[in-house]
Amino acid sequence: MTIEKQQIYLDRVGQFFAQVKTWIPNEFKWVETTQRITDNTGEYEVPVLSMSLKQPPAPDIDDGAIADLFPQGTSVLMGEGLIKMKGMFGEEWIIYMRTEDMVMINRFGRERPLYKWVTVDGWYWIEDTHRNRAHLMNHEIFLELVTWVSEYEF
DSSP, X not given: OHHHHHHHHHHHHHHHXXXXXXXXXXXXXXXXXXXXXXXXXXXXXXXXEEEEESSOSOTTTOOOEEEEEEEEESOOTTSSOEEXXXXXXXXXXXXXXXXXXXXXXXXXXXXXXXXXXXXXXXXXXXXOSTTOOEEEOOHHHHHHHHHHHHOOOO
């Protein structure tokens, strides 16, 4: 079961990385490497996706690095996978959530969604506010997160 869980996670990460590559303008390059991680399913290798400018503004000072996507594993509260986006100025977390896992029983005994914005299974970013809004990852949100972690303006 643990190997199956790892493979499902790796498949989801691969699909997300493929989608992300279509969202980024041509002035960027992607480098994919791997790293080993350990979570509750064991130790295994995951892809890491690094984004940088094809033409850095000052090669002797700046390598053009913008942001990296680091898969963190299947172990995450309220989800089935976690990816950390990290840049020079911060980091954001992207969680794979399934609609069937996002329900709770309220004080009246009624089942209700934990996040009303989780409408399909997929990768979500949870807005860090008092409302804890979950946003399904898309082109616009992805570029906004890249800007926050890197201060690169699209």
